[in-house]
Amino acid sequence: MSKIKFLFLISVLVITFSVSLFLGPRIINPFELNGTDKEILLMIRLPRVIVATLMGMALGASGAVLQGILRNPLADPYILGISSGSALAATLGLLSGMYMFSNFSIPLTAFIGASIVSILVGLFGWKKGGLWPGRLLLAGIGLSFLFYAILMLIISISANEVTRRALLWIFGDLSIAEWSLIPYGFLFILAGLYICISRAKALNALMLGDDFAHSLGFSVHRERLLLFASVAIMTSASVSLGGTIGFIGLIIPHIVRFLAGADNKKLIPLSALCGGAFLCIADMIGRTIMSPAEIPSGIITAIIGSPYFLYLLRKKDVLST
Amino acid sequence: MELTYSAATKKPGKIWLLNFAVSILLLNYILSASPASAEIPGRIISLAPNITEILFAIGLDNRIVGVTNFCDYPEEAKRKPKVGGMSTPSLEAVVSLKPCIVVMTTDGNPKEFEQRLRSLKIKTYIFRARTLTELPQGVRDMGLELGAKEKADTLARKIETAINNPPTPPFTKGGRGGITEASQKKRVLFIIWPEPLIVAGPGTVIDDAISILGLENAAYRSKVSYPKYSIEEIIRQSPDIIFIGKGHENIKEVSKRLLKKIATVPAVKKGNVFYLSDTLYRLGPRVINGIEEMAGCLK
Structure with missing residues (x-):
């Protein structure tokens, strides 16, 4: 049964991938391609859909892992302050004129910012030779507030142009997607996915409590550190690909739990697949409904995601466990 | 004339009263109307960069006492006291500059700000032009209000010429x-x-x-x-x-x-x-x- 569900989800991802490739401001018929269509398809839509899939996968999987290690159903990859840190780093990069060096500089700055924040959160969450969920969460929230405050301060005192570019990192913008960044993003996200899927069993044990995991023979602190590192890698890579896109990391793992249960061996890969599909669809909606203008996909995911978030909040069994 | 008229009527007292009231009203009208056209607002605050540029262009530079943070043209505009952003002007900054008039735009200034200024008895003028074709009239109207009719008219005519006879590419x-x-x-x-x-x-x-x-x-x-x-x-x-x-x-x-x-x-x-x-x-x-x-x- 679960195999059928898995195949079903894979085909859903393939279908959404191709649907978002051929639908858009104008529908492209794959069987009657003219020069312009081909160019749009290859140079603009394909990299964009790939980036959306990669980011969605990274965020979905990160959310599932983080909700596990923090033992908190409302955790989302950005709760660790990674988004605000990378947005701040990218904005500082823009202000300092870093983008002069190459196309990579700003995504690279964002990635470095995200990594520094991850390390900071890790340091604050570290006590007595290991990472502690409660400490991680609070450190993330604290740093997140701090970085957003600094970011807002910069935006409120700087010129319009920098503000516009900074907003890109806050709301997320997939229109900057292009081929050159994809291999790196792919590599990082794949590595992160590999780590967390291979540690899924340990995550199952960790969710039941540190003592229990220890009695099963897992090194609690080592596993938690590895899982945290996988989240940090995936989230940082996704932020540097297209900015912050909210709610995927929060709602997708919950949907998958309803569909396929809470076993992390299934939950993590399925959350990745569904996250990828969801972001593809959200981005497709964002670039289609107001055409020729575009709505950042972070806004679309939040519009779909927030009501669901509130619905989850209303459900008793979510917060009382 | 008045005397004969009142003599001719049976109730001269009341007519005298009516005449008095009318003349008071007339006097009041004259008094209230003349300062509006004759008195030139001495201290102007501009709440939009384009308005600041127009004010400088029609020779009101010495009377501008405050501009927004975004007013960066001409160069002298940068040296004027700042009152905040277009959408977030500071009420305190505006009030403390004791303006005779605050010039605002419908394109970017909050409406509530105008209402608050008016509730503080600060005069406002709203520049309503939104398109190129509306600009010349907008400049003229503003010039009239701020007592720079002639220069505003000259600028408006220049803009009209540019719009009506564009260099054909x-x-x-x-x-x-x-x-x-x-x-x-x-x-x-x-x-x-x-x-x-x-x-x-x-x-x-x-x-x-x-x-x-x-x-x-x-x-x-x-x-x-x-x-x-x-x-x-x-x-x-x-x-x-x-x-x-x-x-x-x-x-x-x-x-x-x-x-x-x-x-x-x-x-x-x-x-x-x-x-x-x-x-x-x-x-x-x-x-x-x-x-x-x-x-x-x-x-």
């Missing part, structure tokens, strides 16, 4: 005649900022300038003035000319990536990509230069 000249005019119009895209891609849509001064020059804005389908635009739509609309606003010193570097993505559109292929100054971003006196600059690129 050679791009459209050759094509006129044979085929229908619409198909001859060159398509233009004005990129405000390449990443994220923001272009000038309908309802902007840039859009007005484009149509004055007999060109067509490629972003005409947008429902928003400054949309975040779809890159694939640029490729489909294949503009013949692309203007990029110099919002930044290194705009050429910033636009590289975008231009690479749209390398096949006629404008990029034929090298018809031009970098323009920010003169058309504001509905002020520099639109004249902006139209000239745009036309100059087309030669």
Whole structure:
């Protein structure tokens, strides 16, 4: 049964991938391609859909892992302050004129910012030779507030142009997607996915409590550190690909739990697949409904995601466990 | 006359009273009407960059006591006291400058701010022009209100001349005649900022300038003035000319990536990509230069 569900989800991802490739401001018929269509398809839509899939996968999987290690159903990859840190780093990069060096500089700055924040959160969450969920969460929230405050301060005192570019990192913008960044993003996200899927069993044990995991023979602190590192890698890579896109990391793992249960061996890969599909669809909606203008996909995911978030909040069994 | 009239009536006292009341009213009217046209507001605060530019252009520089943080043209405007942003002016800063009048715009200033100023008995004037064609009248009206009628009239006439007799770009000249005019119009895209891609849509001064020059804005389908635009739509609309606003010193570097993505559109292929100054971003006196600059690129 679960195999059928898995195949079903894979085909859903393939279908959404191709649907978002051929639908858009104008529908492209794959069987009657003219020069312009081909160019749009290859140079603009394909990299964009790939980036959306990669980011969605990274965020979905990160959310599932983080909700596990923090033992908190409302955790989302950005709760660790990674988004605000990378947005701040990218904005500082823009202000300092870093983008002069190459196309990579700003995504690279964002990635470095995200990594520094991850390390900071890790340091604050570290006590007595290991990472502690409660400490991680609070450190993330604290740093997140701090970085957003600094970011807002910069935006409120700087010129319009920098503000516009900074907003890109806050709301997320997939229109900057292009081929050159994809291999790196792919590599990082794949590595992160590999780590967390291979540690899924340990995550199952960790969710039941540190003592229990220890009695099963897992090194609690080592596993938690590895899982945290996988989240940090995936989230940082996704932020540097297209900015912050909210709610995927929060709602997708919950949907998958309803569909396929809470076993992390299934939950993590399925959350990745569904996250990828969801972001593809959200981005497709964002670039289609107001055409020729575009709505950042972070806004679309939040519009779909927030009501669901509130619905989850209303459900008793979510917060009382 | 009055005396004979009152003598002729049976109730002279009441008529006298009526006459008195009428004359009081008349006097009151004269007194209240004359200062409005004769008294020139000495201390002016401008709450928009384009208004600041107009005020400087009609020779009111010495009477401006406050401007927004965004008022950076002409150079002297930067040295005027600042009262905050366009959408977030500081009430305290405005009040402490003791203005005789605060000039506001419908395009960017909050309405509530005007109401608050009025509740504090501070006079306001609202500049309502939103398009190039409305600009000359807007300048005239404002000049009249601020006691600079003649200079405002001169500026308005200059703008009218620029709008009504635009330098015809050679791009459209050759094509006129044979085929229908619409198909001859060159398509233009004005990129405000390449990443994220923001272009000038309908309802902007840039859009007005484009149509004055007999060109067509490629972003005409947008429902928003400054949309975040779809890159694939640029490729489909294949503009013949692309203007990029110099919002930044290194705009050429910033636009590289975008231009690479749209390398096949006629404008990029034929090298018809031009970098323009920010003169058309504001509905002020520099639109004249902006139209000239745009036309100059087309030669």
